[in-house]
Amino acid sequence: MSEQTEHAAHEQAQHGEHEHHITPPVVYVVIFVTLLVFTALTVGASYIEMGVFNPIVALAIGVVKATLVVLFFMGVKYSTKLTKLTVFAGLFTFMALIGMTLADYFSRAWGRW
Amino acid sequence: MDHISPVIWQFLVKWLTNFALFPPEASKIAPQMDALYFFMALVSLIGLTIVILLVTSFCILYSRERHPVAEQIEGSTLLEATWTIIPLGLFLVMFVWGALLYFRIYTPPANAMNIYVVGKQWMWKAEHPGGQHEINSLHIPIGKPIQLTLISQDVFHSFSIPAFRVKREAIPGRYTSVWFEATTPGTYHLFCTQYCGTNHSQMIGDIVVLTPDDYKKWLAGSTSGMSLAQSGERLFASLSCNACHNAKPDARGPNLANVYGSKLALASGGVATADDAYLRESILNPSQHITQGYAPIMPTYQGQVSEEGVIALVEYIKNLNSDYRVEQTLNTTDLLPEGEVKTAPGATGPQGQPVAQPAGQKAASKGMVKQ
Amino acid sequence: MSSTIVSLPDQSTARIPKTNFITKENGLLSWLLTGDHKRIAVLYLISITFFFAIGGALAGLIRLELLTPQTDLMATDTYNKVFTMHGVIMVFLFLVPSVPATLGNFLIPIMIGAKDLALPKINLLSWYLYVVGGILVIYTMASGGVDTGWTFTTPLSTHYVNTNVMSTGLAVFIAGFSSIFTGLNFIVTLHKMRCPGMTWFRLPLFCWAHYAASILMVLGTPVLAIAIVLIALERTVGIGVFDPAKGGDPLLFQHLFWFYSHPAVYIMILPGMGVISETISTFSRKRVFGYTAVAFSSVAIAVFGFFVWAHHMFIMGISNYAVLVFSLLTMLVAVPSAIKIFNWTFTLYKGSITFETPMLYSFGFMGLFTIGGMTGVFLGASGTDIHLTETYFIVAHFHFVMVGGMLMAFLAGIHFWWPKITGRMYPEKISQLAAVVTFIGFNLTFFPQFILGTLGMPRRYAAYPPEFQVLNVFSTAGATILGVGYLLPILYLTWSLKYGEIAGNNPWQATGLEWQIQSPPLTENFIETPIMDHEAYDYEWLERQKATEVASVG
């Protein structure tokens, strides 16, 4: 667990030493353009026959886009460990819900020995 | 005794005559279940005793009178590791033991006799392969593995026989199954244990376990004159299933003989085992389960066939061991009043039509466990 | 020295401090618009007691009906409504908010040396949401009730009942958000509001337990919310997600529902465990044995608690592989609870133990929770689950954990902190009697139900075969005693508001920060921000503190 480090961050914040990171606009512009490009890519990719890879590519592009938004627009890249941990915890539980539920559905078809 | 209040008198009488503490063991699995149950009870008892003994003795030894000043102790990694690892070990033993039991209860043997059970608010309907129907009771012989294939017509129900230590939910839209082998003749409780609405507590019945001879008598006495497969055959014809599933070279639907238990290559790419569940789904949601090489033209029969009807059809298809029966059905359909049955003229198709798909995939059909 | 640690100020001169959070402002409005966590806790305490009384009365009706095998007190559908309302009220309006929203709300900011929770307005909002949920439940009862069972099993709840599923669902939805906001507030507070020197490992274990429970509240409850939204849509529009006739899957509802509702039992029990850590330590004058292990076991329960939900579905036809995984994980989640029990036991070792009421309740908790936990293993092992699930064994197990565990802990906590909340002591002798009565009544009520369950008596039955009657009579008799055991505290605690002895700051000589301030506390809790310069449960620090105080006064 990262209580210790998190606490350090907390104390830092409390003593007013915490310096707020300000992302320069050029980063936002770059991310914005990248997101638009990826949107075009994902639409294009859906028209190409790739078999099982179609949904995988679509989701992969979605993940990349979402990661960019989280890291830069939402500023997680420059934020405290606590925020990173929070984001991770959310993803983890989200994946647990989806993953373990789907695991049941998929393994039902594996037969009932 | 008259001066004793009737309530207390009644209570005492029940106490003496009718006081159950442990359910009867009437199936092969029951003693196995009870072994694990008592093992767990023993472990719990020991654990509880340890806790109670420790707490009591600490309370006596270290009460404020005897021990006015507490000694501060941080903890003990060794002790804590002990009471982490020992319970963990015991729990893992219980897990493995429990899982083995679980699979034994839900894995019917290949030679099990299959009885279909339909649950609906608020009754159980059993369909025996011989065509016997029962409501809220189930007659079975001892010494023979019985598999129940359960489905619900409406809400979740749960088929529970405490004396056999088995239970399985009957859920709408899907078959579930459980099996048991009764050992002691008698009459046992059948409960619905999943809450299913107003008369949930009246959805009870009797499991009547008979000796083989009595069972034969019962079978003979309650026959409806037509086996389940035969009523399935009749339904098969009246729904004109044989218009397509007729084992002809140019048939629009796959030949159904010997299809049960075989592995089918699906148009969507997967492989499915043709078990009860698959057959049911193919009747109700055919386009989801199209066999490779066939077109998605079969209409759905959802809403047209009752669960009992589907069961009869499934039972019929299960027992289709050769194309002959299909031919026979073809001929019988000519006798039916509906002239709309579109069978190809000259119904003398050869036998060699592959089952569902060309290569010898049906080889597996017999030896495998059927569900 | 007598066998008590209670040290009260001289009753002839002692006064309740003139300024405290109760007397700060007057008038109903000052309570209804308050941002003070202590006042909100009191509001919660009142409303929770109210709903507990309703739920308890319904439980009484259930037991009365089950006195005889026939349905003679009420018709089956009335019975179904009664047990449904009992479940909904007790689970969503009592057990989930009980300790966190009252004691947790009152104590967490004080324990960590803060003036208030991080988000006071959200805290008040969560009480209002609770009240709206409660009113909706009462409306449901008044307008004919609902008979789905508190589990809202589809398709029963969506297509086969015509009772007030919508209003109940809305009530649970809203009460759920109340719980989300409480949990969110606790997490933020524990992270951001700790006073200087209050490191994570100096936190009282009460805070750790609430932290773990809050994680479950924040991450689990939304899934229940969406499941209920889907039920509502299924009922109104007929969308078919849970309807097999339309291609949906009723098991999906089970997945979503239990994804919340299994962690929910940890939401209920974890804060109770936190209370027990405090009382056991205080009344044996000892640091909790293996502080870190107890703290981490709370977090472990929270984390593993998310991965065991499908053990409610073992016999419903989920995949066998899933059964294996979920059964194994269920076994793992049982371990931290075992650790806690043994750590508490060894906290007593070489302590200096006294037997005030909170300690009696704590002993009750330990015994009953051990039984409740062990019987949980019976149900987590997939094989025995087949026979025991959906019977009175489940009912007994659940009540051993929730009533024997959680409610005992709640009562322990209420007695323990009563002097802090009100400034007055409860009457000791009668409360000890109440604790013993509760324990006896509880065992008589629920132990026979284990046997009933093993015999196969299904739960939620209004009528049952006659051979189960003897045990049911025991159970009903026990329920009567239990009822007395719960009525007594309500009466004497109310009495003590006016006539109880003045408690002073620290009647138990306990070490938590909350005991170092006046009782009842000031609105801002601390005059100056405290600095935590010692470990939690440091009784030597307390002795030194007293010594310097005596020196400075002398």
Add this chain to the structure above:
Amino acid sequence: MSDSPAIANGAVAADHHEHPAYQRHHFHSVEQQADTTNFAMWLFLLTEIMFFGGLFTAYLIFRNWYYPAFVEASHQLNIFWGTANTAVLISSSFTMAMGVWSAEMRRKGTLVLCLVLTFILGLIFLGIKTIEYSEKIEKHHVPGFHYSLQSFTNPASDPEIYKEYHDKPMALDMARHTELYFFLYFAMTGMHALHMIIGIAILGFMILRARAGAYTTGHVTFVENFGLYWHFVDIIWIFLFPLLYLISRHQ
């Protein structure tokens, strides 16, 4: 025992020097308050993730079960509007990020401009959504309300035997499952749109406050936290778009 706190020795003197009006009494400092509300916002977003999690689970299960129905139903969506809306939403996210930057840089004019742009883009998104929804109503694709199966045909597919059934009406049992798709479509996009509406309402309020200079005095927490919310709504859409609109467009 006395009434004074026993622990008062050496307590931190509460810093009384500067207390901006927006600092609440129970915080030590503005930084602590900002940190706290920021963390609370993140936790709130976690509950939102889990809320949508249930819907995503349902979607994945049924997409897996009824793939042809999902393909066909998905093809009924208007990909032009969908793509346009994605671009609109990404742009609004960008303007929002710029808004936060302007607040941090204490540029009032830019802040108001960014917020107004975000506001307008949000409205455009909802406008396009309305166009799409009304299209669905016209086609009777709203589950539960005169749902019609007429427009569904078999998707193109590889096996030769299927070719001739391409563009023929879909088998009834499969076509019926398009209703599940459209339910999920409406549930997910509707829930998303609800979040947009709430966001736009808050944006309107923020524009008024920003014009009064509320966020350009160094207290940017509210703008920042709202930004998190807005980006989160954007992220949900980033996943909804491929999942709902782009199922095997090539078929």
